Amino acid sequence: MEKNALDTDIQYLPGVGPKRALLLRKELGAGTVGDLLKIYPFRYIDRSSIIPIKDAAPDMAYIQIRGKVSEINLFGSKGSISPEDLKFNTVKRMSVTVTDGTGYMEAVFFKGIKWMYSKLVPDEEYVFFGKPSVFKGRLNMVHPEVDKVRDQEKRQDGKSSINSSLTGVYTLTEKLRSSGITGKVMNRLMENALISALPDIEETLPEYLLIEKGLVPLQFAVRNIHFPKDQTALEKARYRLKFEELFYLQLSLLKQKYVRSRNENGIRMPKVGDAFRICYDSLPFSLTGAQKRVITEIRNDMKSGRQMNRLLQGDVGSGKTMVAVLTALIAVGNGYQACIMAPTEVLAQQHFKNISRYLDGTGVKAALLTGSSKTGERRDIHAGLEDGSIGIIVGTHALFEDNVVFRNLGLAIIDEQHRFGVEQRARLWRKSSCGMAPHILVMTATPIPRTLAMTLYGDLDVSVIDELPPGRKPVQTIAATEGKRPAMFRFLKDQISLGRQVFIVYPLIFESEKMDYKNLETGYEQIAGAFPFPPYKTAIVHGQQSNEEKKFNMDAFAAGRADILVATSVIEVGVDVPNASVMVIESAERFGLSQLHQLRGRVGRGSEKSYCILMTGNRLSRESKRRIQLMCATENGFELAEEDMKMRGPGNLEGTRQSGLPIELNIASLAKDGLILNDARQCAQSILKADPTLSLPRNRILAETVSQDKYKVRDYSQIS
Ligand code: ADP
Numbered sequence: 001m002e003k004n005a006l007d008t009d010i011q012y013l014p015g016v017g018p019k020r021a022l023l024l025r026k027e028l029g030a031g032t033v034g035d036l037l038k039i040y041p042f043r044y045i046d047r048s049s050i051i052p053i054k055d056a057a058p059d060m061a062y063i064q065i066r067g068k069v070s071e072i073n074l075f076g077s078k079g080s081i082s083p084e085d086l087k088f089n090t091v092k093r094m095s096v097t098v099t100d101g102t103g104y105m106e107a108v109f110f111k112g113i114k115w116m117y118s119k120l121v122p123d124e125e126y127v128f129f130g131k132p133s134v135f136k137g138r139l140n141m142v143h144p145e146v147d148k149v150r151d152q153e154k155r156q157d158g159k160s161s162i163n164s165s166l167t168g169v170y171t172l173t174e175k176l177r178s179s180g181i182t183g184k185v186m187n188r189l190m191e192n193a194l195i196s197a198l199p200d201i202e203e204t205l206p207e208y209l210l211i212e213k214g215l216v217p218l219q220f221a222v223r224n225i226h227f228p229k230d231q232t233a234l235e236k237a238r239y240r241l242k243f244e245e246l247f248y249l250q251l252s253l254l255k256q257k258y259v260r261s262r263n264e265n266g267i268r269m270p271k272v273g274d275a276f277r278i279c280y281d282s283l284p285f286s287l288t289g290a291q292k293r294v295i296t297e298i299r300n301d302m303k304s305g306r307q308m309n310r311l312l313q314g315d316v317g318s319g320k321t322m323v324a325v326l327t328a329l330i331a332v333g334n335g336y337q338a339c340i341m342a343p344t345e346v347l348a349q350q351h352f353k354n355i356s357r358y359l360d361g362t363g364v365k366a367a368l369l370t371g372s373s374k375t376g377e378r379r380d381i382h383a384g385l386e387d388g389s390i391g392i393i394v395g396t397h398a399l400f401e402d403n404v405v406f407r408n409l410g411l412a413i414i415d416e417q418h419r420f421g422v423e424q425r426a427r428l429w430r431k432s433s434c435g436m437a438p439h440i441l442v443m444t445a446t447p448i449p450r451t452l453a454m455t456l457y458g459d460l461d462v463s464v465i466d467e468l469p470p471g472r473k474p475v476q477t478i479a480a481t482e483g484k485r486p487a488m489f490r491f492l493k494d495q496i497s498l499g500r501q502v503f504i505v506y507p508l509i510f511e512s513e514k515m516d517y518k519n520l521e522t523g524y525e526q527i528a529g530a531f532p533f534p535p536y537k538t539a540i541v542h543g544q545q546s547n548e549e550k551k552f553n554m555d556a557f558a559a560g561r562a563d564i565l566v567a568t569s570v571i572e573v574g575v576d577v578p579n580a581s582v583m584v585i586e587s588a589e590r591f592g593l594s595q596l597h598q599l600r601g602r603v604g605r606g607s608e609k610s611y612c613i614l615m616t617g618n619r620l621s622r623e624s625k626r627r628i629q630l631m632c633a634t635e636n637g638f639e640l641a642e643e644d645m646k647m648r649g650p651g652n653l654e655g656t657r658q659s660g661l662p663i664e665l666n667i668a669s670l671a672k673d674g675l676i677l678n679d680a681r682q683c684a685q686s687i688l689k690a691d692p693t694l695s696l697p698r699n700r701i702l703a704e705t706v707s708q709d710k711y712k713v714r715d716y717s718q719i720s
């Protein structure tokens with residue numbers, strides 16, 4: 001068989017060689033010609049336009065200036081030096097004055113000076129390509145690309161084998177640049193790569209799909225993404241590549257789901273059982289419409305004979321815990337055990353306390369297992385899990401230990417799933433000695449934008465609690481700077497005198513725990529000074545305390561023995577204190593949107609009007625300012641998550657950082673390409689509906705592509 005030129009080692013590409021190959025591999029991950037062609041420009045420049053110096057402004061992107069070199073000055077560390085000194089390497093900076101008759105521009109070089117100096121001839125005309133800025137009132141360009149006018153004209157004459165009016169700009173590292181792989185060189189390498197390998201690029205989408213969706217062929221797309229014939233061709237190329245990327249992602253996720261939904265691999269739990277009924281009937285409130293709907297969805301899964309793999313999303317305080325308890329009771333009512341996993345000890349304790357309350361009268365035994373469970377206690381729990389006398393176990397990572405064995409685990413509920421790794425989940429499944437995978441319910445209070453959820457959890461069914469229990473009053477959110485602190489303290493005193501309680505949260509940054517601790521201590525002293533005992537009682541919780549200390553202080557606050565809880569963001573994931581009506585967040589600009597939202601969710605749980613006060617510094621970055629404004633403008637977690645994703649990109653969103661995206665996207669963006677994603681998903685869905693196993697001849701390419709390694713995304717249902 002003929003060798004595919006795409007697989008050619010990059011060092012054999014004209015213009016590369018062993019040295020550059022090493023660099024391209026290390027810096028860009030490009031080992032073959034095919035890899036190189038998958039590096040797309042992040043921007044394009046219209047090389048046909050020249051800007052007069054008088055019209056150039058620092059807010060412009062990359063531009064071209066055409067002008068004569070009128071003066072060249074060299075500088076060493078002690079000021080001006082002569083060209084003689086070039087040989088001694090003492091030159092630090094070269095300043096080139098350029099004029100085009102409309103004004104003057106300074107081109108500045110800090111590196112590669114010798115070479116550039118030898119290239120530039122006074123009074124000759126050149127084209128300077130770079131980002132304009134202004135320095136001491138004069139137009140300035142740092143490290144522009146420089147072309148002799150003759151070369152430049154040659155380029156535009158179409159002498160080159162690939163003709164394009166838009167020039168791609170690639171992300172290059174400093175290492176690449178300093179080894180001579182500049183933007184211009186990169187363009188040339190791409191050109192060579194296309195010449196040698198374009199004919200070998202095989203279509204990756206079936207023809208019927210190209211026609212149906214009006215997509216351009218892959219060869220056209222690859223050629224025009226690097227060297228667009230014009231703007232329209234570029235748009236078409238982009239659309240095709242984005243569509244393909246999102247389409248295959250969805251196809252692989254949905255295929256897994258289809259395969260699973262055809263398997264009768266789940267534990268059948270046909271009834272709701274007595275425990276469920278007793279608990280349900282004795283609830284002091286009625287469930288919200290959303291809670292009822294979600295429980296019905298869950299119930300249908302559990303009685304279907306197929307394994308449940310469901311994600312439950314709901315804002316803080318929407319009543320997920322309640323749903324978790326009722327779900328666990330269905331498992332117990334059918335003769336199985338349930339486990340509820342929490343990411344932290346504090347949260348596990350809180351879950352256990354809440355859950356135990358609901359179990360009164362049901363006869364179901366629950367237990368709590370965490371890292372700090374005592375040996376004797378632990379032994380009893382292990383025994384109870386093995387003989388089946390414990391129906392519901394609440395715990396942390398301690399549940400993963402090898403000596404924890406269940407009699408018949410039928411359901412695993414995972415709270416804030418992103419803190420557990422896939423492997424740990426797999427270990428949990430293996431603990432079920434009945435030989436069948438337990439039903440899985442993943443709960444998250446981190447609202448995830450729809451496009452992201454489709455991708456992160458494309459293989460899970462999603463339930464959303466989009467309704468808060470009745471009687472919740474909106475939380476009023478206020479931003480304030482240091483000058484307002486006395487007024488803020490007065491406000492807190494008023495609230496406390498009305499019998500309310502107050503959270504004051506300090507940021508915790510992992511790189512500098514010591515410094516944060518100091519921040520917290522200083523803050524605490526300030527609070528203690530402003531709120532002296534008596535009459536005020538202040539508790540403090542932070543990461544350097546032992547679990548007992550934390551619990552002691554948290555309990556004091558929860559029980560109303562303290563008016564103020566000063567804390568690092570550890571309270572983010574938990575405590576439920578309905579009487580707390582004010583959340584003060586110090587240095588709020590240091591928190592992400594979703595963290596701020598989570599923290600705010602700690603108040604507004606009781607029937608009193610609640611407040612969230614965001615204390616910030618006086619000078620905020622644009623992004624911080626926007627975050628604070630958004631917090632004051634909306635309480636809707638999904639809206640905030642959408643905005644967060646737009647500002648920071650999907651990879652940095654809270655809740656996605658650890659689990660990561662199933663595959664890396666090269667060109668599509670979850671934040672910006674929601675419409676294409678929807679279309680791609682629908683398209684994948686209808687193909688799978690007609691051909692769930694992708695075995696029709698016309699879907700051969702699809703079957704081959706999704707069987708590639710990169711599409712083997714994690715599978716929550718996996719037992720081993
Ligand atoms: P989440 O886990 O989603 O943050 P919780 O389950 O902890 O929310 O519920 C928050 C509070 O609301 C709890 O005090 C709970 O008892 C209460 N709650 C839950 N469901 C309802 C409901 N349908 N009506 C009234 N209160 C409810």
Ligand code: MG
Nearest residue numbers: 316317320321
């Ligand atoms: Mg909760």
